[in-house]
Amino acid sequence: MQLKYNSVEELVAAASSSNKKISEIVLEQQAEDMETSKETVYSTMENSFEVMRQSVLNGMDETLRSSSGLSGGAAAKLKKAVDEGKNHYGHLLGNAISMALAVTEYNSCMGQIVAAPTAGSCGVIPSALISVLEEFDLPKHDIIMSLFTASAIGMVIAKCASIAGAEGGCQAEVGSASAMAAAALTEIFGGTPQMVSDSCAIALKNTMGLVCDPVAGLVEVPCIKRNAMGVANAFTASELACAGITSAIPADEVILAMKQVGDLMSTALKETSEGGLAATPTGCRLRKQIFGTDSASS
Amino acid sequence: MNVFDIIGPVMIGPSSSHTAGAARIGKTAALLLGAPVAKADILFHGSFAKTYKGHGTDKAIVGGILKLDPWDPGIRTSLETAKEQGISVTIRTGTIENAHPNTALVTLTSDQGSTISVQGASVGGGNIVINKVNDMEVYFTGQNTTLIVMHQDIPGIIAHVTNLVAVGNANICNFRLNRQEKRGLAIMTIEMDSDFDQSLVSQIQTIPHVYNTILLKL
Ligand code: SF4
Numbered sequence: 001m002q003l004k005y006n007s008v009e010e011l012v013a014a015a016s017s018s019n020k021k022i023s024e025i026v027l028e029q030q031a032e033d034m035e036t037s038k039e040t041v042y043s044t045m046e047n048s049f050e051v052m053r054q055s056v057l058n059g060m061d062e063t064l065r066s067s068s069g070l071s072g073g074a075a076a077k078l079k080k081a082v083d084e085g086k087n088h089y090g091h092l093l094g095n096a097i098s099m100a101l102a103v104t105e106y107n108s109c110m111g112q113i114v115a116a117p118t119a120g121s122c123g124v125i126p127s128a129l130i131s132v133l134e135e136f137d138l139p140k141h142d143i144i145m146s147l148f149t150a151s152a153i154g155m156v157i158a159k160c161a162s163i164a165g166a167e168g169g170c171q172a173e174v175g176s177a178s179a180m181a182a183a184a185l186t187e188i189f190g191g192t193p194q195m196v197s198d199s200c201a202i203a204l205k206n207t208m209g210l211v212c213d214p215v216a217g218l219v220e221v222p223c224i225k226r227n228a229m230g231v232a233n234a235f236t237a238s239e240l241a242c243a244g245i246t247s248a249i250p251a252d253e254v255i256l257a258m259k260q261v262g263d264l265m266s267t268a269l270k271e272t273s274e275g276g277l278a279a280t281p282t283g284c285r286l287r288k289q290i291f292g293t294d295s296a297s298s
Numbered sequence: 299m300n301v302f303d304i305i306g307p308v309m310i311g312p313s314s315s316h317t318a319g320a321a322r323i324g325k326t327a328a329l330l331l332g333a334p335v336a337k338a339d340i341l342f343h344g345s346f347a348k349t350y351k352g353h354g355t356d357k358a359i360v361g362g363i364l365k366l367d368p369w370d371p372g373i374r375t376s377l378e379t380a381k382e383q384g385i386s387v388t389i390r391t392g393t394i395e396n397a398h399p400n401t402a403l404v405t406l407t408s409d410q411g412s413t414i415s416v417q418g419a420s421v422g423g424g425n426i427v428i429n430k431v432n433d434m435e436v437y438f439t440g441q442n443t444t445l446i447v448m449h450q451d452i453p454g455i456i457a458h459v460t461n462l463v464a465v466g467n468a469n470i471c472n473f474r475l476n477r478q479e480k481r482g483l484a485i486m487t488i489e490m491d492s493d494f495d496q497s498l499v500s501q502i503q504t505i506p507h508v509y510n511t512i513l514l515k516l
Contacts, residue, residue: 005299030301035492044302051308051369066312068352107311110354110374117304118423119314125305147305154304163304164422166315166399180304217349219312271345290352 003029005155008197008251015193022183022193023148030148046144048114052103052126055113059102066108068290070220075102092135093232099127100227108220117154117163117176120219123227124177125150128185128234138188146184153183153200160252161259165212166271168262174223174230175207175258181234182241191242199241201251206233208254209261211269213276216287222277303441307424308369310361315400316346316353319420321373322516323402324362326428326440327416330448332510333408338363338380339388344399346420347391356389359402368424398427426516431485436476440516442489443468445499450507451477451484458505463488466498483509 003014003025015022031038062076078098081087087094100123107113107122116125129143154163157176162168182199191199207230215221241247247254268275277283309318328335340359342350350356354373360380361373372379380387394401398419405415417430428438431448438444445463449455456475463470468490477484494513503511 026301034300041301045305048302048305048308067354110310110312110317110357112308112369112371113311114306114308115314115318115424116306119309119311119318122311148301151301151304155299155301158299158304164315166422216352217345218352219316291349 005152005159007160008153008156008200008255011152011156012193012197021145021149021187022152022196023145023187026148026152027145042144045147049144049147051112051114052116053130055103055106055111055122056099056126056130058111059104059106060098064105064109066105066220067110068216068218068220070215070218070286070290071108071224072105074224075099075105092131093235095134096127096131096231096235097228099131100124100231101224103127104224104227108218108224117158117180118165118173120165120223121173121177121227121230123224124174124230124234125181125184127227127231128181131231132185132188142188146188149187149196150180150184153180157255157258160255162262168258169265169270170210170212170226171204171207171258172262173212174226175204175210177227178207178230178233178237179203181231182237185234185238186241189238189242191238195241195244197251198245198247199237201247201249201254202240203233203237204251204254204258205247205249206237208258211265211276212271213269213278214271214273215278215283216290217273217278218290221286303423303425309424310358310369310371310373313353314424315420315422316349316355317358317373318368318424319400319426320346320355320358320402321362321366321368322424322426322440323416323418323420323428324359324404325365325367326362326418326426326514326516327404327406327414328363328365329512329514330416330431330446330510331406331408331412331414332512333410333412335363335385335406336409337386337407339405340390341394341403342389342391343394343397343401343403346400346402350389350391359404360387363404363406397429432483434476434478434483434485436485436487437474438487438489438514440514442471443492443494444514445486445488445490445494445502446512446514447486447488447502447508448510449484449486449505450509451481452507455505455507456486459486459488459502462498462502463490463494466495468492468494
């Protein structure tokens with residue numbers, strides 16, 4: 001069967017009718033599309049996963065600082081609190097959030113990361129998957145397979161809406177990453193394809209309308225902390241869906257709404273740094289500090 | 299689009315459009331030059347012009363010109379590396395008419411004095427579109443395996459080249475020909491569904507009136 005990635009519905013139907021997981025049909029089809037073997041496609045994904053793992057480790061370095069001076073060291077701080085048992089919302093959540101910070105801070109410092117789906121949102125999926133892998137000692141194979149489900153959701157969003165902040169605001173980046181992570185988690189924890197779809201819908205509903213407003217145009221403020229929110233949102237959405245709670249609005253309609261919201265959004269709120277947090281007095285002051293008076297503000 | 303366009307690319311941060319895409323534009327220019335680079339002149343337009351310093355777009359594009367891939371940590375020190383290799387790099391900002399906000403115009407001069415200018419846009423997620431080569435309108439993305447043949451516009455060359463593509467058993471999914479003028483410089487871009495044999499590229503290179511052939515897979 002030929003997947004077109006035009007809807008989440010299509011993925012759910014294809015998986016349900018063949019009694020397979022979404023990840024299995026996606027892997028099969030991608031191998032066919034790329035005219036290569038399933039093993040090759042799987043091992044390329046495995047390689048990306050290992051890069052993710054390494055970026056989590058590297059990003060925990062407390063001495064990391066970005067060249068703008070805006071970021072670095074936050075992941076290490078939180079990790080310390082988690083390791084000492086001093087955080088308040090449990091080991092898994094604390095760990096996941098610190099990993100999301102680690103990957104995105106490492107990204108800001110020109111570290112090697114996997115765009116997932118973009119560099120700005122690169123912390124959500126690794127932190128979601130690696131934190132549960134460690135917490136529950138899951139088979140690595142399940143985690144890597146779940147990345148195919150996440151990618152399939154990402155492809156649908158890219159086709160029907162957008163995964164670029166400049167086109168759709170941050171709902172398209174951190175929102176999409178969060179929905180992709182939620183879908184992956186739901187599959188990992190044994191959710192049905194329909195539950196995968198519901199978790200995607202719930203995650204996207206929660207980030208609907210989120211604007212892209214990076215201070216000084218740099219992928220640092222607010223991006224890094226939004227990734228931390230993205231993983232917490234993915235946990236929430238997946239937790240709901242796995243308990244059998246459905247989304248009142250189906251995933252495909254949510255995605256189309258997200259597209260519409262992105263289109264309605266002023267360009268000032270789509271990566272131009274002319275609105276939102278970038279345009280606050282402090283945002284403007286930081287921009288001046290980093291780029292001098294005229295270069296970045298023209 | 300495939301799964302690795304979504305979970306991927308593996309890249310050096312911080313921005314898929316401002317670093318990964320920029321590195322790809324730089325690398326494409328270096329490949330099209332087809333000779334060691336002696337001089338690089340880079341013009342940034344739009345958002346590239348405004349934020350290249352904070353994003354390291356300059357390091358990324360120079361890394362690309364050094365033929366580094368977007369995931370190569372060597373990008374971080376590319377400006378120093380270029381200096382060590384005696385490549386003179388000039389970075390300017392300005393406006394390019396009707397260009398995408400993330401556009402760079404890269405003009406390279408080889409150690410033999412040949413030059414090429416390549417205008418590319420970074421269109422999101424690290425993907426690029428090359429819009430102009432030596433002021434000639436072109437369009438390719440490097441997402442598929444792409445064969446780029448720069449040649450003189452004379453009869454028979456297309457048949458010659460596509461024959462060799464058929465020998466390589468590659469299915470063409472997109473074919474484009476752009477030329478400056480009749481009998482002038484022409485650029486063939488042939489996108490294919492699968493990989494292509496490097497030895498056939500060398501064969502294409504030997505066809506009379508072919509100046510340069512490159513196989514691009516970004
Ligand atoms: S604020 Fe903009 S640049 Fe930052 S993560 Fe969100 S979409 Fe990306």
